[in-house]
Amino acid sequence: MRELDRLDELEAQSIFVFREAFARLKRLALLWSLGKDSNVMIWLARKAFFGRLPFPVMHVDTGKKFPEMYAFRERYAAEWDLDLIIEPCPPIDAVDPTLPPAARSAARKTEGLKAALAKHRFDGLFAGIRRDEEATRAKERVFSPRGPHGQWDVRAQPAEFWDQFDARLPPGAHLRVHPILHWTERDIWAYTRRERIPIIPLYLARDGKRYRSLGDADITFPVASQARTVDEIIAELDITRTSERAGRAMDHEAEDAFERLRVSGYL
Amino acid sequence: MNAHLVHPLAAAAPRPLVRIVVVGHVDHGKSTLIGRLLAETGSLPDGKLDQLKAVSARRGMSFEWSFLLDALQAERDQGVTIDTSQIRLRTPGRDLVLIDAPGHVEFLRNMVTGAAQADAALLIVDAVDGMREQTRRHARLLHLLGLRQLVVVINKMDRVGYDAGRFGAIEREIRAHLAGLGLAPVAVIPASARHGDGVTEPAPALAWHVGPTVLAALDALTPAQPTTALPLRMPVQAIYKFDDRRILAGRVESGWIAAGDEVVLVPSGQHARVRSIEAWPAEDGPKPDVARAGQSIGITLDRELFVERGDVLCAATAGAGAARRLTARIFWLHDAPLAVGDEVLVRIAAAQVRGTVARIRDAADLAAPDAAASSVVAQNNVADVEIALATPIAADVYAANPRTGRVVIGHADRIAGGGLVLALDSAGVAPTVELPEILVRRAADLARDLVPLAPVERLARFRAAVEGRIVFTTSFGLEDQVVLHHLCEAGIDIDIVTLDTGRLFPETYATWEETERRYGRRVRAFYPRHDALEALVAAQGINGFYQSREARLGCCDVRKVEPLARALAEARGWVTGLRADQSAHRRGVGLVEADQERALLKLSPLADWSREAVRAFAREHEVPTNPLHETGFLSIGCAPCTRAVRPGEPERAGRWWWEDDGKKECGLHRVVGTP
Numbered sequence: 001m002r003e004l005d006r007l008d009e010l011e012a013q014s015i016f017v018f019r020e021a022f023a024r025l026k027r028l029a030l031l032w033s034l035g036k037d038s039n040v041m042i043w044l045a046r047k048a049f050f051g052r053l054p055f056p057v058m059h060v061d062t063g064k065k066f067p068e069m070y071a072f073r074e075r076y077a078a079e080w081d082l083d084l085i086i087e088p089c090p091p092i093d094a095v096d097p098t099l100p101p102a103a104r105s106a107a108r109k110t111e112g113l114k115a116a117l118a119k120h121r122f123d124g125l126f127a128g129i130r131r132d133e134e135a136t137r138a139k140e141r142v143f144s145p146r147g148p149h150g151q152w153d154v155r156a157q158p159a160e161f162w163d164q165f166d167a168r169l170p171p172g173a174h175l176r177v178h179p180i181l182h183w184t185e186r187d188i189w190a191y192t193r194r195e196r197i198p199i200i201p202l203y204l205a206r207d208g209k210r211y212r213s214l215g216d217a218d219i220t221f222p223v224a225s226q227a228r229t230v231d232e233i234i235a236e237l238d239i240t241r242t243s244e245r246a247g248r249a250m251d252h253e254a255e256d257a258f259e260r261l262r263v264s265g266y267l
Numbered sequence: 268m269n270a271h272l273v274h275p276l277a278a279a280a281p282r283p284l285v286r287i288v289v290v291g292h293v294d295h296g297k298s299t300l301i302g303r304l305l306a307e308t309g310s311l312p313d314g315k316l317d318q319l320k321a322v323s324a325r326r327g328m329s330f331e332w333s334f335l336l337d338a339l340q341a342e343r344d345q346g347v348t349i350d351t352s353q354i355r356l357r358t359p360g361r362d363l364v365l366i367d368a369p370g371h372v373e374f375l376r377n378m379v380t381g382a383a384q385a386d387a388a389l390l391i392v393d394a395v396d397g398m399r400e401q402t403r404r405h406a407r408l409l410h411l412l413g414l415r416q417l418v419v420v421i422n423k424m425d426r427v428g429y430d431a432g433r434f435g436a437i438e439r440e441i442r443a444h445l446a447g448l449g450l451a452p453v454a455v456i457p458a459s460a461r462h463g464d465g466v467t468e469p470a471p472a473l474a475w476h477v478g479p480t481v482l483a484a485l486d487a488l489t490p491a492q493p494t495t496a497l498p499l500r501m502p503v504q505a506i507y508k509f510d511d512r513r514i515l516a517g518r519v520e521s522g523w524i525a526a527g528d529e530v531v532l533v534p535s536g537q538h539a540r541v542r543s544i545e546a547w548p549a550e551d552g553p554k555p556d557v558a559r560a561g562q563s564i565g566i567t568l569d570r571e572l573f574v575e576r577g578d579v580l581c582a583a584t585a586g587a588g589a590a591r592r593l594t595a596r597i598f599w600l601h602d603a604p605l606a607v608g609d610e611v612l613v614r615i616a617a618a619q620v621r622g623t624v625a626r627i628r629d630a631a632d633l634a635a636p637d638a639a640a641s642s643v644v645a646q647n648n649v650a651d652v653e654i655a656l657a658t659p660i661a662a663d664v665y666a667a668n669p670r671t672g673r674v675v676i677g678h679a680d681r682i683a684g685g686g687l688v689l690a691l692d693s694a695g696v697a698p699t700v701e702l703p704e705i706l707v708r709r710a711a712d713l714a715r716d717l718v719p720l721a722p723v724e725r726l727a728r729f730r731a732a733v734e735g736r737i738v739f740t741t742s743f744g745l746e747d748q749v750v751l752h753h754l755c756e757a758g759i760d761i762d763i764v765t766l767d768t769g770r771l772f773p774e775t776y777a778t779w780e781e782t783e784r785r786y787g788r789r790v791r792a793f794y795p796r797h798d799a800l801e802a803l804v805a806a807q808g809i810n811g812f813y814q815s816r817e818a819r820l821g822c823c824d825v826r827k828v829e830p831l832a833r834a835l836a837e838a839r840g841w842v843t844g845l846r847a848d849q850s851a852h853r854r855g856v857g858l859v860e861a862d863q864e865r866a867l868l869k870l871s872p873l874a875d876w877s878r879e880a881v882r883a884f885a886r887e888h889e890v891p892t893n894p895l896h897e898t899g900f901l902s903i904g905c906a907p908c909t910r911a912v913r914p915g916e917p918e919r920a921g922r923w924w925w926e927d928d929g930k931k932e933c934g935l936h937r938v939v940g941t942p
Contacts, residue, residue: 004493004561006284015563016518019504023576023617048516050509050547050565131353141380159376159600159682161383161412164614164675166682184355 007191010183011044016163017142017179018048018126024167025124025175028055029085031113034069035214036199037128040188041180042080043197045126056083058120060112062105063088064216072200087116102219110266114150117174124175132184136262141165142181148172150265185212186237193230204228285488288366288382290409291391292401296422300391300460301354301365302332304482307467310356332460353381358486365389375404375647376600379685382409387416387488389481394427394457397437403444407649410448410711411598411686413669417445417452418484425459429472438854439847443875446857447714449707454484455854493561497521498585499530500663500671502616503578507565514545514565515574520616520670522582524566525557530580532572533661534589539568560670577618579661579671587671589659590691592625595674596651596708597644597686604643605652605678612677613654615688616670619677620660626653644684651689652676664688706861710868714859722872723753725858726842729870730759735839737761740831740935741790743778744903745892746844746873749881752890753872754842755786761842764791764834768826769800770905778893785891793830800825810907816926819908823933826905831935838867845871845936846878849902850919853936878918904933 004012021028030045030053032038045053059073077084089112095104117125129137141157143165158166167175180188192199202211209222210233227233289297305311323330356363366385368378382388388409392402409417419441427433438455445452457465457476464470467482479487499522507514524530528541544555545565558564566580581587593613599605605624613622627642628651644650665672665687676684689708713732717725730737739754739761741747754761765779783789803825807814812822835841847856860869873881878901885892895903899911901918912921 004559009561012518012561012563016504019516019563023505047547048563049507050512050514050545051549052509054509132355157377157380160380161682161685162673162675164682164685168680 007187007194010180010187011047011191013182014041014044014179015048017177018045020163020165021124021126021143021167021175021177021179022049022054024165025177027120027122028124028126028177029120029122030055030057030126031128032057032059032073032082032084033128033214034059034065034073034200035128036188036192036203037130037180037183039076039197039199040183040191041126041128042082043191043195044179046080052081053083056085058085058087058116058125060087060089060109060116062109062112062216064218066200066202066214066217068200068202069214072198076198085116085120087112087119090115105216105219106266110150114265117150122174123169124177126177126179128180129178130183130185130188131181137181140178140181142178143167144176144178145170146174146176146265150174152262152265186234189230189234189237193234199230203233204230205232282360282362283490284362284364285387285485285490286364286366286385287387287389287485287488288368288378288385288409288414289389289391290368290378290382290405292393292396292399295391295393295396295399295402296460297367297391299332300389300420300422300458300466300481301367303460303463303466304356304365305354306332307463308356308358308482310354358482360486361488363485375408378405379408379412379598379600382412382414385412385414386491387418388414389485390417390419390452391422392419392437392441394421394423394433394437398440398444402441404647406445406448406450408598410450411596411649413665413673413687415450416488417450418481418488419445419452419455420460420481421455421457422460424457424464424473425462429457429459429464429470431475434476435848439875442847442854443714443718443858446860446874447711447718449711449861451857453487454479456481456484493559494521494668494670495523495560497560497668497670498582499524499528499580500587500616500668501564501566501580502618502661502671503574503576503580504617505576506574512545512567513571514567515580516563516565517580517617518563519558519560521560521668523557523559524564524580526554529583530568531583531586532574533579533581533587534659535573535578536586536589537572538583539570539572542567542569577616577620577661579616579618581661587661587663587668588691588693590656590662590693591659592653592655592692593660593662593674593688594651594653594690594692595686595688596649597674597676597684598649599644599646599676599684601678601681601683602646603679604645605650605676605684606643609678611654611683613656613660614675614677615660615662615673618660621657622654623657624652625655627651628653649686652686659693662688662691664691706863706866706868710857710859710861713868713870714857717858717870717872718875722750722876723757725870725872726750726753726759726761727757729840729842729859729868729872730761733840733868736837737840737842738835738838739763739842740834741765741844742903743775743782743893744844745878745885745896746846746876746881748778748782748890748892749885750842750844750872751782751786752885752888755788761840762791762838763788764793766827766830766834767792767794768905769795770826770907772893772895772903772906772909774893774895775903778891781891793834795826795830799829812908813925819923819926820933827933827935835865835867841865841867841869843869843871843936844873846876846881847874848877848918850917853919856936 089108092108095107095111099107131137141160146152202214204210205225205228208224210225210227211222214220225236227236289301291297306316320330354365356365366381368381392398421434421437434457456478457473458481460466465473465480467480469480500520501517501524503515504517507516524541526541526543530541531538544558546555579587607624607627609624611622613620627644663672672688674688675682717728741751807818812819845853845856847854856871856874858874862869893903901912902922903909904922908923910921910924
């Protein structure tokens with residue numbers, strides 16, 4: 001039998017996290033953004049539970065996604081036999097007006113998420129964030145407690161070691177569970193290739209541009225790229241020096257915009 | 268932080284991924300070193316450095332390399348790192364994840380969280396400050412977290428004028444401390460992160476240092492390997508009945524599991540055979556028939572056992588213990604102290620049982636190793652804790668299986684501490700064998716106690732602490748004579764033996780005779796076996812050892828190593844005259860070490876002494892010494908294989924001088940951390 005490679009190890013670790021959360025939390029859902037990371041998450045969860053997810057997936061819908069994303073959602077919700085929950089976001093007027101415009105737009109999703117949490121009373125949400133995406137995400141725990149309003153207290157994070165996770169829940173709070181925290185963007189693509197996981201075609205280059213990260217259509221921009229296949233994406237990632245979220249306007253409006261979004265409950 | 272590097276090897280075959288936790292006292296320059304490494308390996312995103320320089324200018328601050336890491340607003344404001352962040356870096360041979368752990372004591376739980384994920388550690392020490400409380404604390408935690416690969420950087424060498432003497436002093440201090448913990452660093456490196464000296468390139472100002480740069484040392488670290496060589500342990504995470512199958516799901520923590528294997532379920536002791544290993548997607552071909560450590564799998568059994576989450580499937584012939592009571596060496600993170608009588612949750616792998624703290628020993632503060640024992644463990648301290656369990660739990664002693672031999676303690680609803688299982692009590696008796704880990708622990712404890720003492724007190728305390736025979740092996744060299752002087756003058760009950768190879772200098776025999784006369788005591792001599800020696804000389808000739816390294820080692824084997832084995836038979840302790848600065852190779856020599864192969868504790872009471880100090884002592888106390896020392900012989904072995912050395916040459920340069928590498932050993936002393 002061959003040695004375990006890096007993807008095997010990451011897969012085993014993610015499956016372990018899914019099973020821990022499922023064993024220790026009652027009301028769970030997986031946040032499906034329709035992007036490459038959450039698709040890998042769904043795939044790993046199917047492996048963990050031998051084919052079918054034993055909890056719902058939830059899409060918090062800003063209503064402003066690309067048409068290709070909605071098409072993907074309809075097709076694979078059926079094909080993967082997902083228990084799909086779609087929750088809307090409030091109008092922009094309901095969002096903190098002191099945030100810069102794009103961050104304010106992104107914060108709508110946070111408000112939508114808070115409303116969905118209040119409605120469904122989940123005690124655990126699987127989220128597909130990764131440490132390598134952004135500096136504040138690098139500090140996350142695998143089981144990450146959130147206050148009653150979804151807020152993240154970076155100063156009071158629990159100790160977490162040897163795959164022992166704190167699953168206690170203060171009243172009104174919930175846990176964000178991060179099964180792919182240790183993966184990199186390259187790992188995601190290499191695994192997508194190996195497992196032949198479907199992707200939204202917007203990730204592949206057309207006319208010299210492709211989307212590296214997908215968000216709302218009005219605040220997400222393509223990057224220059226010639227990568228027209230997953231193989232080419234991986235080759236390109238090996239030599240690129242720009243950051244994955246370079247096309248996400250809200251990260252760049254102010255030094256601390258992303259951090260403020262996260263503290264108030266953004267992913 | 269999203270860091271990628273253009274590297275010519277970028278698209279080559281899979282590269283090892285090594286996770287390295289960076290630890291040290293808060294002001295010793297961790298963030299600066301990491302910032303420097305990122306910049307000099309080209310691991311920063313385009314424009315990041317310029318952007319941060321611009322931000323610094325805007326805020327009216329001068330740019331610091333550490334700004335690269337301080338991504339969170341809160342950290343920038345305070346100027347310290349509060350939580351672990353992870354930074355990716357590509358070296359010529361590795362993908363590295365640098366885990367930047369906070370240096371402040373109040374963030375120790377974050378440091379533990381970061382370090383527990385690591386394969387190796389980088390410990391940073393300020394050349395001006397030297398070791399601080401936090402340095403010792405972190406070193407101790409690294410040991411308890413099971414980290415065994417360690418690189419030490421003595422930073423801020425610019426602030427001490429790049430002084431080799433200052434470096435040597437700190438290096439000795441650190442090596443002694445680490446050896447006391449059972450750790451041997453793979454390298455101790457002088458550097459100035461601020462100026463970039465010794466980080467990725469050798470610096471002219473540090474030309475006196477023989478050894479790798481920081482980057483080269485990191486590039487030689489290896490990922491932790493799954494424990495396939497140990498017996499099967501598969502903790503059951505859950506039992507799934509999604510369809511007509513009853514699947515036991517879990518991760519194989521050690522060993523292998525295959526369809527048809529007989530397994531025992533611990534703690535209940537039920538036996539069964541593995542019917543199948545289940546996987547999805549099923550259409551990818553036949554079911555796998557074997558799985559190994561590191562894989563998350565599901566299995567079915569050939570009969571329906573009563574299984575609960577936390578039970579451990581074990582190899583039928585080598586099951587884990589079903590512990591009703593256990594002793595663990597733990598670190599404690601909770602702000603409320605742990606006290607005798609406290610209720611705790613004991614978690615090992617997927618199992619969790621209630622327990623009561625029955626006993627606390629050695630509750631010494633990590634920073635104050637001599638603190639008195641107490642009945643509580645305060646926050647950030649370490650203690651051996653004995654816990655009585657409400658129900659049995661599957662567990663191993665850490666030395667037998669690191670994956671099921673580590674325990675996490677929950678208290679007041681949260682993860683409050685963790686550590687290594689030292690002993691299990693399933694039937695009322697604790698194991699009596701000196702397991703390697705226990706030996707290492709005893710060596711560490713003893714070293715800690717002996718460090719502040721004079722050599723004669725070290726010998727006396729060692730004698731008192733070790734039950735059974737202790738042997739001192741002498742070759743009548745300078746250090747040996749000082750040790751022998753102490754033993755005889757203080758009347759310490761330790762056997763004094765020598766290995767007479769038959770090829771010693773006449774001066775050595777004269778010193779031997781004079782020593783016996785002066786101290787009125789016979790030195791017991793061990794000789795080579797005549798048959799082995801006759802065969803050796805027949806095969807390679809009387810001076811055949813000059814022909815090759817192999818021939819030389821063969822001679823050493825017959826004349827020294829084999830007689831030593833007889834000299835040490837049944838001994839529980841071994842005393843030597845080794846010093847750490849006798850050679851680069853012996854730099855890892857610690858005061859007390861665990862010789863795991865010979866299952867004994869080894870004391871080198873002069874380990875941290877300099878040659879000058881030993882010579883001064885000998886002169887002052889009129890200890891007889893070998894006259895060859897006065898004619899340029901520093902290290903004296905067999906006559907054909909020892910010559911005098913020139914001033915400035917290393918001490919052991921005169922041993923087997925025709926061999927040109929630095930590892931001048933005959934095989935008696937294996938130095939920790941060398942292959």
